[in-house]
Amino acid sequence: MPLEIYNTLTRKKEIFTPLVPGYVGMYVCGPTVYSDVHLGNCRTFISFDIIYRYLRYLQYKVRYVRNITDAGHLEGDRDEGDDKFSKKARLEQLEPMEIVQRYTLGFHEVMQLFNNVPPTIEPTATGHISEQILLTEKILANGYAYEINGTVYFDVEKYSREKPYGILTNRKLEDLLEGTRDLDGQDEKKSRLDFALWIKAKPEHLMQWPSPWGMGFPGWHIECSAMSNKYLGKRFDLHGGGMDLAATHHTNEIAQNEACFNESPAQIWMHTNMLTVNGTRMSKSLGNGFLPHELFTGNHPMLNKAYSPMTVRFFMLQTQYRSTLDFSNEALQASEKGLKRLWEAYQFLQKLQYEKGEADAELNEKVLKLINDFDTSMNDDFNTAKVLASMFELVPVINSIKDGLIKTGEMLESTFILLGKKFKDYLEDIFGLKNSDEINDGKLAEVMHLLIDIRKEAKTKKDFATSDKIRNQLNEIGILLKDEKGGEMSWGLDV
RNA sequence: GGUCCUUUGGCCGAGUGGCUAGGCACAGCUCUGCAAAAGCUGCUACAGCGGUUCGAAUCCGCUAGGGACCUCCA
Structure with missing residues (x-):
């Protein structure tokens, strides 16, 4: 059975066929680094990490691009609002790039704790200003944008006369246009759906760059078009992000690419569902x-203890990525208990040696079927x-092998080997789970070994007090x- | 207001027309110096009403609850 992926664009599962055989280009919308990432953000990145790992497991060469948004998003619903980074920077008396640096480092630390593999390219918005200006110029030249007082807007109504604007989320x-939300007037845009490609900066604005339209900064959708185009080309295989991005951000991204290259960027759009409380x-x-x-320390009113990153990762794995997950x-x-049980069985399996014995065809078949069900x-x-x-x-x-109720020889040696291999492939390589660091502490293991020896002696002497x-x-x-x-x-650490 | 999604056992969650999902919790048994763990067994649900069908948790309709998006958000 070939890999099938649900495509938001077509609203059905499709057989995955890369544009270039053997290679996959994948773009995922990354974090905005003006504050700490929360667990909901993490869910998306963990989901795509597993997708990335699985594609590699399937022997694809994957270029995985996940951007860092460090400029361009706006506060509030008005396009002349402050750039988020500049606003917070003034409050905290920091340079905008200090904020960016701080939260980028924090983001990377969290990703590492969750054992996420870094993307192959992690481009930043501020590092691609000229690319964004070039795209904006092209969209202007193609007639899908207009400039007013140093700000460039995408002309959604013009675009939608030629192409279906709301195609991604199936909206007309x-x-x-019908929504009850009225703008407070005074807007210079031609239509409320128009969005900014380039925004004029006020003189006091801290983050601004020169452009053909004067000093300013990029709008909040153009960066992904610019960077995906630069690293993956006009058309690539997978574009992912949280479901909340589909209706606005990704819709606009498609419009920008179409307006620029007359082509939609990704063949498959994937959206992860929300984490709920x-x-x-x-x-x-x-x-x-x-x-x-807050999870790792248990320092939150809703939690009565701390949970390890691996427990949280496992918790997320127990749900399909397109379903909401309630926290x-x-x-x-x-999840913690379930993971512990699974992991202990896995640890035992890795140490187990095959011993020839009387075959049990039924058991062998059952094991084989379950293993094949993984893929x-x-x-x-x-x-x-x-x-x-x-x-x-x-x-x-x-566990029955562990208790001596079943012998390894009851299954074929090939089945036994496959069992060990698949458990490792899945738990470690694809799901990205690993031992907690504490258990890997060598000194502790030695001390435990000693204590166990003493206790064994005591038990032999029926010295149950000791x-x-x-x-x-x-x-x-x-x-x-x-x-x-x-x-x-x-022994194990109590959880 | 518009668009769309969802409702599964004590809890979390797979599953889309017929075949026990799974985890956690709970109960019993086995093992056992005791405990824990483990094994076995049990608990067998699909919001309500109506329809389609030989057969529906799964398809259709209505009702009710919940949610998302339309505005920065993974």
């Missing part, structure tokens, strides 16, 4: 956003939730000791 121009979208403006660090303390707790599920529009369900069905098989003391006191400091079959003991 009349419906878009109590059924309402997590967003900056509503103030219900969780910061990653709660209980849901995270469930089938991923090929069905990256259904990570289904992959995990198959994995969890294999956990009892692995053996219980060790286990109970470890438990108090958050280390869980488990007695296993055959007198062995294992």
